[in-house]
Amino acid sequence: MNFGFTEEQNLLREQVARFMQEVCPISKVREVAQSANGFDAALWQRAAELGWLGLTIPEKHGGIGLKWIDLTVVLEESARGLSPLPIVSQALAAAAILRCGTASQQAQWLPPMARGEAVYTLALYDDPNWIDPAAVTLTAKRTQDGIVVNGTKAFVCDAMAANYYLIAVRVEEELALTAVPRDSVSVTAQPCMDTTKPMASVQFDEVSLPADAVLPLSTTDLSYLTDLGAVAITAEMVGAAEAALHMTTEYAKDRIQFGKPIGRYQGVKHRLADIYVDVESFKSLLYFAAWTVDDSPDELPRAISLAKGYASDAFAEIGIDGIGLHGAIGFTAEYDIQLYLKRSKWARPMYGDSDYHLDRVAALGGL
Amino acid sequence: MDFEYSDSEVAFREEVRNFLRENLPPKAERDRNFLSTWLAEVRARGWVGFSWPKQFGGSDGGLIEQTILKEEMALAKAPPLGSSFMGLAWVGPGIMQYGTQAQKERFIPDILDSKVTWCTGYSEPNHGSDLASIQCKAVRDGDHYVVNGQKTWTSGASWSDWIILLTRTRFDADAKHQGITCLLVPMDAEGLEVRPIENMAGDRHFAEVFFTDVKVPVDQRLGAEGEGWSVTVSALANERSSIGEVTAMFGKLDTLKELVRSTTKQGKPATQDLKTRRTLAMFEAKIAAMKYNGLRYLTKQINGEPLTSETSVNKLHRASLEIEMDDFAVELCGQAGLQLPGGDNAIHNGRWAKASLSWPNVVIGGGTPNIQRNIIAERLLGLPKD
Structure with missing residues (x-):
């Protein structure tokens, strides 16, 4: 029974924090x-050298072979400083490649990802506010x-930076x-209120793709990848x-x-105390959800929905009250x-709202 | 991170479960002697004062075993492990920390054996949240103190044997916190009078307690004269983990879901009502947050890191859940939700209606939510004091 981080995870956290302070x-x-x-x-490239891009990629594909709870540490710490790294x-x-790809697809795509030679992004749903296979x-x-x-795939994160897109499609x-x-x-960039999270649409005009560029996607896979998306976004929300x-x-x-x-x-201190309660709470829920990804996957759906269901609205209110408690200065572009x-509004619908x-x-x- | 229990922890959980199977009959089958037998049995197993040191009659139970014991007891909806909640929660720990050898020998065994019930004389008519300003006066006279004044909102005063009493022994303005002395007083002392107060639910749990020239021997002072504030603060800080409450609230959530399944709203099954579904899910998220907050704080304690005021986080969740869950049930059931026990159409025999009028027991009793917010803001966020 131990709901805490290991020494290695604490060192990783310090490493990311230092990077954000000194480099970014x-x-x-x-x-x-x-x-x-x-x-x-x-x-x-720095992030790749530090091993963060291959954190959850197995060693045989050039990664480090760690777990999503380790990735959570990186995402939480880097989002503390609103890292623009995708x-x-x-x-x-x-x-997605690990879950749905063949051995040869994994061997082909994963090593360059771990080395940071390419930026990949994933786009699942076409409907802006619907989590369902029909979307x-x-x-x-x-x-x-x-x-x-x-x-057209209308909502693709980091599409301007990406070299490769993993796009969900319906084939017959x-x-x-x-x-x-x-x-x-x-690719057409879309103006988005959170400029640290660029968004674009990707247009396909008679694009032919060979069979070995196609990965089967079951509805279970889709649900699993959506849950992982929610874990990643909520980890960033915590930081x-x-x-x-x-x-x-x-x-x-x-x-x-x-x-x-x-x-x-x-009037000020009580609101800040309530924010503390909310952050502590969705942080605890998120840590548990991130742990389930690799160690108790059957529990992942409920665990992440508890965490993102709580965090989506709570963080949005923190964003608003953060400005409100600052007063007019918080409204200036200059103040951080x-x-x-903007991040709180961006994160709210991503991979499912509350x-x-x-x-x-x-x-x-059971309801 | 792992959520596995060690072999000995698993064995302990099994031991508790086996005991509960054998010693906790369904409510309908419990006879008049059940409670006294129960108390003797759990005492014999060392589960009363489980975390207390062995030298005082406890079991030196570890943090995880304490959690397991509380969790299993709550899962089984078992009765309390002793007759004196306050005796076990803070009077006993206070006496162990500040008491004389004679006081320890005199008071501790009776708490563990459920022979004596304690109540707590802290709040006064003019001093509730501002506890350090209490005015109930104790004047030293030879080998005893003479107490004059009034306490109020004293839970269980009508049926308690002893009261742990905060008095003022110095009145100079600078001595707000330093002028407080803690006394242990039998409820049948001459000059002590209890007047029960009816609460909005119609119960008489709390009372006013009046002291008129009550003589208290000096050997019933807990801690030094003027040390009463430290005694109180460290006693109240003797926080238990919230796992028992969390388990009970998950149980209550299940009952609420049953209620929703058997209820219609505007002619349609309540299970289809989006607001109802969302509200229940948010209860679940908050209870689960309490669970995992508690496990994070438990891990800190196991690693030897001191807990400061983190427990206030779960207290605030519990306060809002105590109010909102009962109120949700009352609202869900419309006019039937209003009927009290005995009503022809009362829901779950009026349990929710009654509970929705009883939440201040929990929500205000242990320090109001706004006091908890002050604690978080000042001690955890470092904001300046009022």
């Missing part, structure tokens, strides 16, 4: 977010030696994932929410009004708290 501070985050693709190849997209694509509507036609895809009513290289599609609480708490200690620090007034409000996850908790609980 918030000034760097803003700079990357303003760049054309929202991506910095040098940072990406680690979530890469990790989800790797998980995968992009269709492909089967041909003699593969498939042909026509249409069967679901499949297809691995698509960047040069065979056209970002804690950072927002910290920034706002420090501001409340320093800001003097009516002759006292505003943190002395119960506003970046966390309505989806809480309804699933009810269903899994």
Whole structure:
């Protein structure tokens, strides 16, 4: 019985924290977010060298072969500083290849991912707010030696930075994932309120893909990958929410009004205490969910729906109150708290909002 | 991270389960002697004061074994392990920490043997959340103190044998915290009068307690004169893990789900109502959060890291759940939800209606939610004091 992290995991946490402070501070985050693709190849290479991109990739494919609870440490710490690295997209694509790919597909795609030579991203649903197999509507036609895809995948994370897309398609009513290289599609960046999480649409115009670029995708696989997406996003929410609480708490200690620090007034301190309660709580739920991924997968659906169901709304309120407790200065582009409000809004619908996850908790609980 | 239990922990859980199978008959089959037999049996196994040191009659039970014992007892909906909740929760630990040898020998065995029931004389009419300002006066006179004043909201005063009493022995303005002294007083002392107070649920759990020239021998003072605040704070900090409450609340959630399955809203099954489903799921998320918060804090303790005020997190969850879960049931059942025990259409014999009027027992009794928020803000976030 031990619900804590190991010495190695604590060292990993310190390593990521140091990286964020020294190599990728918030000034760097803003700079990357303003760049054309929202991506910095040098940072990406550093992350690869530190082993973070191959964390959950098996050693035989050039990764480190750790677990999702280890990845959680990286995501939580890097999101504390709103890291613009597309680690979530890469990790989800790797998980999809490990889950759905053949041995030769894994051997082909995973090693360059672990080395950081390519950026991969995963796109599952076409409907902006529906988690269901029927929400995968992009269709492909089967041909003699593969498939042909026509249409648009509208919501693809980190698509401008990616070299490869793993795209869910419907092939004659069967679901499949297809691995698509960047040069065979056209990508259109979409303005998104959280610039640290760039989003784009990917257009397919008679794109022919060979059979060995197609991976079968069962509805169970789809559900599993959605759950992993929710684990990754919620891990980032924990770090970002804690950072927002910290920034706002420090501001409340320093800001003097009516002759006292505003943190002395119960209207301020009680809200901060409630935020602390929420963050502690969805953090505990998330840690358990992340542990189930590798160690008790049957428990994953309920565990992650409890965590994201709680975190989605709680973090959104933290984003709003973080600005509110700062007052007008929090509303300025210059102040960093506003970046966390944007992150909270971005994270809310990703891989299921609270309505989806809480309804699933009810269903899994027999209602 | 792992959630496995060691062989000896598994064996201990099995021992508790076996005991419960053999010694806890269904409610309908329990006779008049059940409770006294139960108390003697759990005492004989060393499960009363399980975490207390062996020298005081406890079992030196480890943190994980304590958790297992509480969890299994709550799962089985077993009666308490002793007749004096407060005696076991903070009077006994307070006496073990601050008492004289004579006090330990005099009071501890009776608490463990369920011979004596304790109540707690902290709050006064003008001093509840601001406990350090209490005014109940104790004046030293030779080998005893003379106590004059009033306590109120004293739970169980009507049926308790002893009271742990906070008094003021210094009145100079600077001595708010230093001027408090803790006394142990028998409830049949001359000059002590109990007047029960009826609460909004119609129960008489708490009472006013009046002290008129009550003589208390000096050897019934707990800790030094003026040390009463430390005695109180360390006693209240003697927090138990919340696993028992968590297990009980998961049980209550199951009962709520049963209720939802058998109820209609606007003519349709309540199970199809989105708000109902969402509300129940959020209860589940908060209870599960309490569980995993508790396990994280337990792990800290096992690793020898001190817990500070983290337990306030689960106290706040528990406070809101205590209020919201009963209230949810009452609202769900419409007018039938309003009927008290005995009503023709009362739901679950009026359990929810009654409970929805009884939450202050828990929510206000152990420090109001706003006091818990102050504790979190000041001690965990480092915000300045009011």
